[in-house]
């Protein structure tokens with residue numbers, strides 16, 4: 403039997419005692435040998451003089467010959483440390499009164515049985531090649547011991563090739579056995595998991611994913627992320643830090659956060675789902691270039707970033723979008739990401755009567771941020787106030803500008819200045835959007851169903867503007883994967899039952915309630 407509890411003993415605002423588990427062996431009779439000192443005080447080599455005296459003052463200890471007998475129970479709790487990091491600590495309660503100890507354990511057990519959000523059984527996928535190839539070691543050394551202490555059973559699959567996890571989830575995995583799926587890897591691995599889970603759910607409910615207006619059925623399983631990739635942007639944006647122990651503790655205590663998922667289509671063909679960034683132009687080009695340099699490891703992004711910046715390409719096309727209602731907030735709001743129930747309710751009650759808008763122009767970057775996209779290098783992210791679960795995305799259009807201006811815009815990703823405060827940048831909170839590259843508009847007169855032929859297009863701009871034109875069109879970077887089409891339609895939905903295991907909130911209301919209950923019972 404394993405017992406776990408959330409208990410708050412509020413010493414200061416930073417300290418939240420969150421008891422994770424209590425194993426039977428922790429609730430044991432503890433016998434410490436005692437020796438009487440010539441000064442008549444008790445001494446224990448194991449406990450030290452001070453603690454024995456404290457115990458003697460507090461507890462009516464049973465002293466027989468040279469032994470002190472008392473009962474002890476140890477509870478593990480989550481301690482918040484700096485920068486959203488959580489650590490596991492222990493506190494031991496001792497009492498000479500066996501009945502009192504048992505009463506505490508009974509109450510703790512009762513409270514624990516009310517916690518249905520804590521997972522008991524997890525399916526874990528490890529990408530051994532993600533990031534610095536430390537996924538397996540991170541799981542075995544930092545995460546598995548915590549899961550064991552919390553009595554969570556985990557079936558572990560170390561992936562053997564790309565899409566192993568996705569395909570296993572789509573077809574083979576017996577999902578009824580599990581309370582959640584955990585991925586140990588980077589954003590690419592998380593993307594595999596959501597594709598596997600969402601596709602499986604739609605198949606089970608006979609929803610055709612190719613229909614861009616089909617209502618998606620929410621997944622019933624939650625997904626946990628143990629960061630072990632290159633950037634781990636989704637983990638950072640949902641947990642606030644890229645730290646495997648913190649993520650494991652969030653999973654153990656059953657924290658969760660609903661997320662927006664968007665489906666990307668090309669005409670009536672489903673391409674991919676996205677939960678963080680859809681980027682055309684700058685971020686698409688970086689990804690395309692970095693894929694050719696995989697052998698460089700995470701350093702490939704720096705190199706490709708510098709190269710793409712120097713190339714300074716821009717692309718012409720039309721972005722059409724359906725703006726979100728005014729009460730869904732504005733991307734330039736000063737507030738941080740909100741994710742509350744109120745916004746989710748608003749998202750469900752949305753009106754479809756809004757008018758679509760279209761913007762035609764030459765863009766260096768078109769970014770759709772469904773979440774802040776914060777990462778250690780850009781602590782505020784591409785859109786600091788993007789909401790995690792409101793059924794919208796922040797569409798950021800960076801128009802053609804000089805290299806210096808674009809550099810000024812990029813630098814604002816790394817500091818606190820308003821990154822949208824430039825004449826060449828505009829941002830809209832939207833529910834859906836579509837993009838037509840210019841050459842595609844021309845093509846559509848003939849045959850829209852044909853994919854664009856790269857060789858048949860000329861560069862969009864010419865003349866002494868200082869641009870390089872490797873290609874007339876870019877690619878979409880969809881959460882770190884390249885999309886095969888430039889012309890896309892994107893629709894956002896909040897997967898109400900699709901949660902990541904992990905979020906910034908503390909469960910202090912529950913903690914207070916539990917402590918009060920324990921005190922009133924004892």
Ligand SMILES: Nc1ncnc2c1ncn2[C@@H]1O[C@H](COP(=O)(O)OP(=O)(O)OP(=O)(O)O)[C@@H](O)[C@H]1O
Nearest residue numbers: 532533561562563564565587588589590591631632
């Ligand atoms: N065993 C495997 N061998 C090769 N590739 C794998 C394996 N398992 C998963 N992958 C693929 O590796 C890609 C990158 O994985 P992951 O996101 O974990 O690491 P990463 O270094 O952060 O990569 P990226 O930054 O490109 O997302 C994923 O797209 C995934 O499909």
